[in-house]
Amino acid sequence: MSEFTDEKVLVNGPVDQEETKQETEVLETEAETAEQEASEAEVVAVPAGETPEDAQPEAGDSEVEPVAEVETADSGTEPVGEAETEAPVAQDESGKGVSEQILEDYSDIPTPVPNTIITGKVVQVGPDEVLVDIGYKSEGRIPLNEMGLKPNQQPSDVFAEDMEIDVWVLKVDDAEDNVVLSKRRADVQKAWSELEQLYAEGKPITAEVTQVVKGGLLVDLGVRGFIPASHVSRNYVDKLDKYVGQTMKLKIIELDRQKNNVVLSRKEVLEEEYQKAKEEVFNKLEENMIVEGIVRRITDFGAFVDVGNGIEGLLHVSEMAHSRVRHPSSVVSEGDKIRVMVLGVDKEEERISLGLKQTLPDPWDSIEERYHVGDRVSGVVTRTVDFGAFVKLEDGVEGLIHISQLSHRHVAKTEEVVKAGDQVEVKVISVDPEAKRIGLSLRELEPKPEVVKEVKKQEKVEEAPADEELTTTIGDMFGDLFKDQ
Numbered sequence: 001m002s003e004f005t006d007e008k009v010l011v012n013g014p015v016d017q018e019e020t021k022q023e024t025e026v027l028e029t030e031a032e033t034a035e036q037e038a039s040e041a042e043v044v045a046v047p048a049g050e051t052p053e054d055a056q057p058e059a060g061d062s063e064v065e066p067v068a069e070v071e072t073a074d075s076g077t078e079p080v081g082e083a084e085t086e087a088p089v090a091q092d093e094s095g096k097g098v099s100e101q102i103l104e105d106y107s108d109i110p111t112p113v114p115n116t117i118i119t120g121k122v123v124q125v126g127p128d129e130v131l132v133d134i135g136y137k138s139e140g141r142i143p144l145n146e147m148g149l150k151p152n153q154q155p156s157d158v159f160a161e162d163m164e165i166d167v168w169v170l171k172v173d174d175a176e177d178n179v180v181l182s183k184r185r186a187d188v189q190k191a192w193s194e195l196e197q198l199y200a201e202g203k204p205i206t207a208e209v210t211q212v213v214k215g216g217l218l219v220d221l222g223v224r225g226f227i228p229a230s231h232v233s234r235n236y237v238d239k240l241d242k243y244v245g246q247t248m249k250l251k252i253i254e255l256d257r258q259k260n261n262v263v264l265s266r267k268e269v270l271e272e273e274y275q276k277a278k279e280e281v282f283n284k285l286e287e288n289m290i291v292e293g294i295v296r297r298i299t300d301f302g303a304f305v306d307v308g309n310g311i312e313g314l315l316h317v318s319e320m321a322h323s324r325v326r327h328p329s330s331v332v333s334e335g336d337k338i339r340v341m342v343l344g345v346d347k348e349e350e351r352i353s354l355g356l357k358q359t360l361p362d363p364w365d366s367i368e369e370r371y372h373v374g375d376r377v378s379g380v381v382t383r384t385v386d387f388g389a390f391v392k393l394e395d396g397v398e399g400l401i402h403i404s405q406l407s408h409r410h411v412a413k414t415e416e417v418v419k420a421g422d423q424v425e426v427k428v429i430s431v432d433p434e435a436k437r438i439g440l441s442l443r444e445l446e447p448k449p450e451v452v453k454e455v456k457k458q459e460k461v462e463e464a465p466a467d468e469e470l471t472t473t474i475g476d477m478f479g480d481l482f483k484d485q
Contacts, residue, residue, distance in 0.1 A: 112136055112169045112179055117186050122163045130159050140179040148184030191222025192257055199252040204269050208247050212240045231265035277309030282347050295336045303328045305354055313352030320356045322396030363396040364436045371431055381422045384414040391440055399438035406442050408449055
């Protein structure tokens with residue numbers, strides 16, 4: 001019996017049906033026995049004024065075939081021939097005929113009421129109909145089109161003998177004792193009652209997605225339900241085909257029985273679950289706690305890591321490694337499972353800051369064991385700046401070639417000697433573990449140029465003798481001015 005249907009009428013439960021069936025079989029047996037005895041018995045007519053004992057023939061008398069007399073409405077008695085003699089009707093202790101008793105017993109069986117739901121037991125499953133014992137004079141019949149079968153289903157896939165089912169009474173024909181039932185309509189009525197109760201209580205329902213239609217998805221609830229595309233997920237979904245066949249937990253957001261309209265939302269269920277999970281995660285997380293997470297998204301400034309129940313924290317690019325990271329994709333990929341440290345939890349802003357390098361060994365802790373002043377090492381130039389070039393020696397360890405250590409000659413710009421991406425061999429000239437600095441030099445590995453000393457020659461200046469007399473005249477000074485005149 002459906003707990004959601006108030007109109008349902010139970011006509012003879014399983015116990016009442018069994019007792020009625022046994023009583024009917026006993027009565028039918030008694031009736032057959034009584035009819036057989038009546039047909040074999042001799043009918044003896046008793047004349048008026050005599051007792052049955054007086055009518056018995058005495059020994060030695062010749063047998064005289066008696067003539068039966070029957071009373072008529074007009075005159076008392078009337079002789080009747082043997083062929084017209086009627087056998088007496090079998091009676092029970094109360095004096096009623098057996099047939100009358102059987103009819104009276106059947107009259108106590110309630111007649112199914114159309115447009116109500118009753119419970120019955122399947123007694124026969126055929127290809128076109130199913131017979132159901134509903135405790136009535138005859139079994140009810142479910143036609144093929146009222147079975148509520150899904151595509152490619154057969155009656156035997158849904159029904160089995162002795163299965164108890166709820167059915168809707170479509171039609172009752174007392175004259176022919178014919179009752180037409182519907183499993184499909186009973187399921188619909190029960191489905192609507194359940195949906196109305198869940199909608200009133202605000203509780204979710206589970207259903208399977210059956211089809212993709214324009215603007216959303218269809219689900220089977222016993223009645224057809226519709227999920228708008230905007231309510232399928234918390235985020236935008238481009239292709240809905242992947243949801244066909246999936247079972248979803250949904251919330252009813254619109255319900256109209258008269259219009260046969262049911263609108264559902266998966267997004268609201270997911271949002272409620274997300275808020276509950278987020279509250280649990282924020283209450284659990286603490287700073288400096290190491291947690292496992294899954295990389296969900298990568299951006300230019302970092303990666304978002306799921307730390308549990310869909311709650312994401314930000315792993316900034318600066319917290320990914322001990323060395324400088326040009327892009328997060330060089331360290332992590334989507335779907336990677338990583339261990340991160342909780343750097344900060346802001347419940348009001350709902351933000352979680354994470355760090356990856358804090359979970360990795362710090363290479364500077366043992367730097368003096370691997371690098372010594374005077375060692376020749378190889379590395380890759382990661383970037384150039386005005387004052388020199390940074391060289392990556394290993395993950396998390398970079399050294400600096402100061403511009404003065406690039407060459408023996410004067411260097412105006414770092415790019416004149418090295419560029420980002422160059423593979424170089426350098427010499428370690430200093431190691432400072434506390435400051436996390438290593439000084440490198442290219443110049444120390446280059447041969448020193450030879451020093452060339454330049455001697456300047458002094459020019460001799462001839463001086464006039466001191467005793468030589470100056471004999472310069474005015475003509476010597478201005479003579480050229482008068483040549484053309």
